[in-house]
Amino acid sequence: MISIVKDTKNQIINQGGVYFIHELINQKGIDKLINNNLPGRHPQAVYNDSDIILGLSYSIYSGAGFLEDLNFVRSQVNKPGVLELPSPDVIKYRSKQLAEQNVINTKGQGVIHYFNINTMLNQALIKLGTALNPQWKIQGQTLDYDNTIIVTTKGDSNRAYKDGCGYQPGIMFIGKYPVYIEGRNGNSPSIYQMKETLDRGIVSLEGEEVKIKYIRIDTAGYQGDVMKYLREKGIIYYIRGKDTESIRDLLQNDIKWEKGKLSKKVHVEYWDQPWYAPGKDSLDNPCRLILYRHKREPGENLDLFEGEYRYYSILTTDYDSTAIEVIKFYNQRGSAEQNFDRLKNDFNWSHPPFDTLAQNTVYLIFTAMAAVIYYWMLKSIGKYFKELDENTRIKRFILFFVNVSAKWIRQGRRNILKIYTTRPYEKLLADP
Numbered sequence: 001m002i003s004i005v006k007d008t009k010n011q012i013i014n015q016g017g018v019y020f021i022h023e024l025i026n027q028k029g030i031d032k033l034i035n036n037n038l039p040g041r042h043p044q045a046v047y048n049d050s051d052i053i054l055g056l057s058y059s060i061y062s063g064a065g066f067l068e069d070l071n072f073v074r075s076q077v078n079k080p081g082v083l084e085l086p087s088p089d090v091i092k093y094r095s096k097q098l099a100e101q102n103v104i105n106t107k108g109q110g111v112i113h114y115f116n117i118n119t120m121l122n123q124a125l126i127k128l129g130t131a132l133n134p135q136w137k138i139q140g141q142t143l144d145y146d147n148t149i150i151v152t153t154k155g156d157s158n159r160a161y162k163d164g165c166g167y168q169p170g171i172m173f174i175g176k177y178p179v180y181i182e183g184r185n186g187n188s189p190s191i192y193q194m195k196e197t198l199d200r201g202i203v204s205l206e207g208e209e210v211k212i213k214y215i216r217i218d219t220a221g222y223q224g225d226v227m228k229y230l231r232e233k234g235i236i237y238y239i240r241g242k243d244t245e246s247i248r249d250l251l252q253n254d255i256k257w258e259k260g261k262l263s264k265k266v267h268v269e270y271w272d273q274p275w276y277a278p279g280k281d282s283l284d285n286p287c288r289l290i291l292y293r294h295k296r297e298p299g300e301n302l303d304l305f306e307g308e309y310r311y312y313s314i315l316t317t318d319y320d321s322t323a324i325e326v327i328k329f330y331n332q333r334g335s336a337e338q339n340f341d342r343l344k345n346d347f348n349w350s351h352p353p354f355d356t357l358a359q360n361t362v363y364l365i366f367t368a369m370a371a372v373i374y375y376w377m378l379k380s381i382g383k384y385f386k387e388l389d390e391n392t393r394i395k396r397f398i399l400f401f402v403n404v405s406a407k408w409i410r411q412g413r414r415n416i417l418k419i420y421t422t423r424p425y426e427k428l429l430a431d432p
Contacts, residue, residue: 010407011407012405012406012407012420013076013077013405013406013407013408014076014403014405015062015073015076015077015402015403015404016402016404016405016406016417016419017061017401017402017403017404017425018058018061018062018073018077018083018402019077019082019083019406019417020401020425020428020429021058021061021377021402022054022058022083023428023429024377024380024381024428025054025373025377028132028376030050030054030128030131030132030373031050031054032050033127033128033131034049034050034053034054034124034128034369035048035049035050037123037124037127037128038098038120038121038124039120041094046086046090047086047090049094051084051085051086052086052090052091052094052366053366053369053370054373055070055085055086055091056070056091056366056367056370057367057369057370057373057374058073058077058085059073059085060346060347060348060367060370060394061370061374061394061397061398061402062076062077062398062402063394063395063398063402064348065348065351066348066351066353067088067091067092067348067351067353067363068088068353070085070086070087070088070091071087071088073085074087079408079415081415082408082415088353091366092353092354092359095354095359095362095363095366096359098118098120098121098362099116099118099356099358099359099361099362100116100117100118100119100120100358100361101358102114102115102116102183102357102358103115103116103117105192105193107192111187112187113184113185113187113188113192113193114156114158114183114184114185114188114357115182115183115184115188115193115197116182116183116184116357116358116361117182117183117200118181118183118361118362118365119200119204121362121365121366122180122181122182122201122204122365123204123207123208124365124369125178125179125180125181125365125368125369125372126179126180126204126205126208126210127208128369128372128373129174129177129179129372130208130209130210132372132373132376133174133177133376136174136210136211137208137209137210137211138211139211140211140212140213140214141174141210141211141212141213141214142174142175142213142214142215142216143172143173143174143179143201143202143205143212143214143215143216143235144172144173144174144215144216144217144333144335144336144339145170145171145172145173145198145201145215145216145217145221146170146171146173146190146217146218146336146340147168147169147170147171147184147189147190147220148168148169148171148340148343148344149166149167149168149186150166150167150168150169150344150349150350150352151164151165151166151350152165152166152167152352152360153165154352154354154355154356154360155355155356156185156355156356156357157185157186157357158185158186158187159186159187160186160187161187161189165186166186167183167184167185167186167352167357167360168184168185168186168187168188168189168190169181169182169183169184169361169364170182170184170190170194170197170201171339171340171343172201172205173336173339174210175335176335176339176342176371176375177371177372177375178339178343178368178371178372179201179205179210180200180201180204180205181361181364181365181368182197182200182201182361183357183358183360183361183364185357189220190218190220191220191223194220194221194223194226195223195225195226195229198215198226198229198230199229202233202235212235213235213236214235214236214237214238214318214329215230215235215236215237215238216237216238216239216329216330216332216333216336217237217238217239217240218239218240218333219239219240219241219242221237221239221240222239222240222241222242222278222315223278223279224277224278224279224280224281224282224285225279226239227239227277227278227285227287227315228277228279228281228284228285230317231285231287231317236316236317236318237287237315237316237317238314238315238316238318238326238329238330238333239314239315239316240312240313240314240330241289241291241312241313241314241315244278247291247311247313250271250291251311255271255291256271257269257270257271257293258270258271258272258323260323260324261324262324262327262328262331266294267294268292268293268294268324268327269292269293269294270290270291270292270293270323270324270327271289271290271291271292272288272289272290272291272323273288273289274286274287274288274289275287275288275289275315277315287315287316287317288315288316288317288318288319289313289314289315290313290314290315290316290323290326290327291311291312291313292311292312292313292314292323292327293309293310293311293312294309294310295308295309295310296308296309296310314326314327314330316330342371342393343367343368343371346371346393346394346395347367347368347370347371347374347394348367349364349367352364374394374397375390378390378392378397380428381401381428383427384424384427384428385400385401385423385424387400388400388401404419404420404421404423404425405419405420405421406418406419406420407420
């Protein structure tokens with residue numbers, strides 16, 4: 001049997017790693033960067049914008065799953081003169097101030113589409129990303145665009161085509177980093193006004209001198225105006241083709257397939273020809289079609305139309321790479337689904353806290369900033385903590401870094417953080 005003695009006088013902090021995170025962020029000047037790129041608060045306000053965004057971030061790094069969990073994190077780590085996190089009410093109030101009015105679009109049969117376009121916060125998100133990744137302004141980057149459904153029954157959420165009610169924001173990524181977020185209600189599918197969303201995101205990125213060379217989009221991008229826009233912008237696109245009648249007709253012909261392999265185990269047959277984007281002006285919108293197939297796994301149910309093969313297609317304006325290189329490059333887009341999993345489960349996108357699309361779009365961008373800072377931190381922390389690397393998930397990060405017992409003591413008129421560990425936290429403070 002375990003005997004318990006409670007000591008309520010001597011407070012031992014379990015999330016001592018938060019103070020080292022705070023120090024790293026201050027050393028990098030991230031707090032100043034955030035404040036310089038937002039309009040600022042009233043001079044009498046207790047918390048500035050960096051306090052609000054970083055306070056929310058620190059609660060996430062400590063394992064908070066809901067906005068209200070910030071109250072518990074505050075009770076553990078707040079230390080006057082060192083670190084003071086704002087309350088959830090402060091974040092709610094600031095989110096309301098920074099929210100932009102929804103843009104309403106209609107499309108036949110009484111369907112109403114709500115978009116939330118927060119240009120200012122997206123610019124702040126991009127500036128943060130470029131400050132921590134200066135190579136974005138030097139080397140051509142690959143954008144991945146996709147939409148995801150955030151299931152919620154908040155006040156103004158609408159029914160999505162699957163998974164019940166929620167929102168369906170459009171997001172651009174560079175690698176794991178979210179760089180542009182546009183709020184959409186659940187009943188607004190990704191194909192609706194995609195060109196306009198892409199234009200807003202790309203123009204915002206170009207405004208911050210981000211060099212965009214490639215973009216990858218799923219079948220929602222199989223639209224003539226989207227493909228024409230990207231071609232005219234000089235961005236090389238890779239778009240998953242739809243199962244259209246024209247491609248079905250190809251399969252009825254005697255196609256001369258060529259053989260290649262994506263890996264040691266995955267062999268494919270492909271057909272590579274000049275093609276045209278869909279739409280009435282298709283002849284003025286040339287591209288390249290790569291149709292490929294591979295055999296189904298043993299025991300897998302046969303498709304009525306495809307038979308023993310699975311068929312895929314990619315449309316691209318990349319005329320320099322081989323067909324196999326194009327297929328491999330597009331398939332790397334699969335990491336976008338992992339990006340959504342991280343945002344939803346690590347950075348609390350699954351729990352939008354507010355009752356409006358406008359405020360929740362602010363929350364999505366705030367937490368995306370937390371993700372951008374987190375991925376940058378892993379590079380520095382991973383130098384000394386061998387269990388952590390650039391792909392570490394939050395749960396593991398908390399276990400091996402945030403959760404360290406600590407206690408504040410007063411010594412020589414200074415606040416001294418005493419940590420109970422043999423792990424190399426002190427090396428982070430010495431790192432230039």
